[in-house]
Amino acid sequence: MTVAxxxxxxxxxxxxxxxxxxxxxxxxxxxxxxxxxxxxxxEEFARAVDLPDVIAHGMLTMGAAVxxxxxxxxxxxxxxxxxxxxxxxxxxxxxxxxxxxxxxxxTVTGKIGALDDDARTVRVDLTVTAxxxxxxxxxxxxxxxxxxxxxxxxxxxxx
Amino acid sequence: xxxNPDLVGRTYPPAETYTVxxxxxREFARAVQAGHPAxxxxxxxxxxGHADLVAxxxxxxxxAQRADAALxxxxxxxxxxxxxxxxxxxFTHHRPIxxxxxxxxxxxxxxxxxxxxxxxxxxxxxxxxxxxxxxxTTVSSLLVRGEDQ
Numbered sequence: 660m661t662v663a664x665x666x667x668x669x670x671x672x673x674x675x676x677x678x679x680x681x682x683x684x685x686x687x688x689x690x691x692x693x694x695x696x697x698x699x700x701x702e703e704f705a706r707a708v709d710l711p712d713v714i715a716h717g718m719l720t721m722g723a724a725v726x727x728x729x730x731x732x733x734x735x736x737x738x739x740x741x742x743x744x745x746x747x748x749x750x751x752x753x754x755x756x757x758x759x760x761x762x763x764x765x766t767v768t769g770k771i772g773a774l775d776d777d778a779r780t781v782r783v784d785l786t787v788t789a790x791x792x793x794x795x796x797x798x799x800x801x802x803x804x805x806x807x808x809x810x811x812x813x814x815x816x817x818x
Numbered sequence: 819x820x821x822n823p824d825l826v827g828r829t830y831p832p833a834e835t836y837t838v839x840x841x842x843x844r845e846f847a848r849a850v851q852a853g854h855p856a857x858x859x860x861x862x863x864x865x866x867g868h869a870d871l872v873a874x875x876x877x878x879x880x881x882a883q884r885a886d887a888a889l890x891x892x893x894x895x896x897x898x899x900x901x902x903x904x905x906x907x908x909f910t911h912h913r914p915i916x917x918x919x920x921x922x923x924x925x926x927x928x929x930x931x932x933x934x935x936x937x938x939x940x941x942x943x944x945x946x947x948x949x950x951x952x953x954x955t956t957v958s959s960l961l962v963r964g965e966d967q
Binding site: 688690693696721722728733738740 | 842845846848849850851852853854856857866868872873874875876879880883884899900901903904905906907908909910911913914
């Protein structure tokens with residue numbers, strides 16, 4: 660374990676991570692998780708159920724975001740509790756040059772939200788944003804950033 | 819058909835056993851872009867004190883969603899899967915999931931709340947080893963959108 664409990668303070672930042680997503684990443688997650696809902700890979704279907712475009716699995720966003728915590732803690736087995744609400748969909752437009760390319764990027768930051776001295780656990784509060792690409796042709800570099808996860812909290816057990 | 823409010827308290831027993839394989843952990847870790855060596859390299863996982871490769875913190879969803887399938891497929895539940903939106907999710911790990919685990923999940927419907935013409939369904943999967951050791955508890959809320967939502 661690389662993190663010493665006694666060195667931590669509430670409000671301390673644990674870092675930032677950017678996670679690029681392409682349509683291929685959604686297909687890979689669909690296969691790995693078994694969640695084959697077509698809203699995550701079929702544009703026509705997504706629009707038919709009133710979504711702006713294909714969207715990422717909420718569980719892909721949740722699963723990718725926690726790696727900031729895992730890498731900081733030094734042991735993925737130390738994450739004893741992890742929760743979130745899904746507030747806004749992460750739109751992943753089609754982008755294909757000579758191959759499938761990333762068309763959006765998640766930005767994840769984490770800070771220490773609470774420390775439990777008796778249990779020696781630390782709660783990391785994550786902020787996860789993605790550009791609002793719900794309008795066709797929106798530019799991920801300039802689009803407004805939306806909070807896609809709310810109350811995203813991971814509890815880490817330290818030694 | 820609207821969601822059946824009488825679902826609350828209903829339990830769906832474990833279906834088939836889920837055997838956690840090393841390649842399944844590696845594939846899931848790649849899919850969530852998790853590069854920590856404990857997901858990929860057995861020696862790295864053992865050096866942290868784990869018996870084998872460690873699953874990423876959200877891997878339990880694979881087991882939980884298989885249990886959810888029983889609820890969604892239940893004709894009495896009235897859940898139209900094409901109108902389901904994942905509203906929130908929680909994982910509580912009693913111990914890490916590692917390769918070689920043989921897991922079963924029992925699903926409990928804890929809450930059904932009317933939301934306009936739709937409903938919010940909260941279910942909990944209790945994931946244990948086949949020997950009965952508690953491994954993880956997952957809680958999911960699914961918003962089933964009504965016809966005009």
